[in-house]
Amino acid sequence: MRKTLCVLIALLLGGCASKVVEYAAAPITDEQAKSVIEQVLMEQPQKTRPEQVIITSEYIAYGSGVVSETNGFASAMPLGNGAFAAGTSRTNSKSLVTRIYFNSIGDVKLYSKRGRWVVITRSQAGSVLNNVLVDNQAKAQRFVDSMVHFRKGL
Numbered sequence: 001m002r003k004t005l006c007v008l009i010a011l012l013l014g015g016c017a018s019k020v021v022e023y024a025a026a027p028i029t030d031e032q033a034k035s036v037i038e039q040v041l042m043e044q045p046q047k048t049r050p051e052q053v054i055i056t057s058e059y060i061a062y063g064s065g066v067v068s069e070t071n072g073f074a075s076a077m078p079l080g081n082g083a084f085a086a087g088t089s090r091t092n093s094k095s096l097v098t099r100i101y102f103n104s105i106g107d108v109k110l111y112s113k114r115g116r117w118v119v120i121t122r123s124q125a126g127s128v129l130n131n132v133l134v135d136n137q138a139k140a141q142r143f144v145d146s147m148v149h150f151r152k153g154l
Helices: 002-016 030-042 137-152
Strands: 019-021 052-055 059-079 082-101 105-113 116-123 128-134
Touching (some): 030 052, 030 059, 030 137, 105 137, 116 137
Antiparallel strands (some): 019 105, 052 059, 059 082
8 A cells, every 4th residue: 555655656756756758958049039039038937927028148137027015195184165185205216127148158058847848947047047848848948948058159
């Protein structure tokens, strides 16, 4: 009974794991690479889809717009048939932008997970710079080609 349970758990956990797909990046032009990167980032699930993508010769920038925080105070006092009011307000805005500098890219790996494709870009130190989900293998491979192209283009 215990062996059967262990085998069943191993099979279930094995089915959830992602598998590394061996892929050697193919040549791609600057314009093709920019187009692929923008398309793949803009096709991310709604929750992680950026509002804009900017690609320069040094980095990729993408983000979810601007977040603003406002603090305020107001006071009013009746005065005859009207009122006298005074107040102050302060707003702090911060742009939510992720930048991936091409000279920081270390490794770009392609994974297969539950019928989808995941491309993980890591820094030279090994930390994750970016995860993207792609619906088909060909587009995922072109994304790998694009990231490797800009990494090598320095």
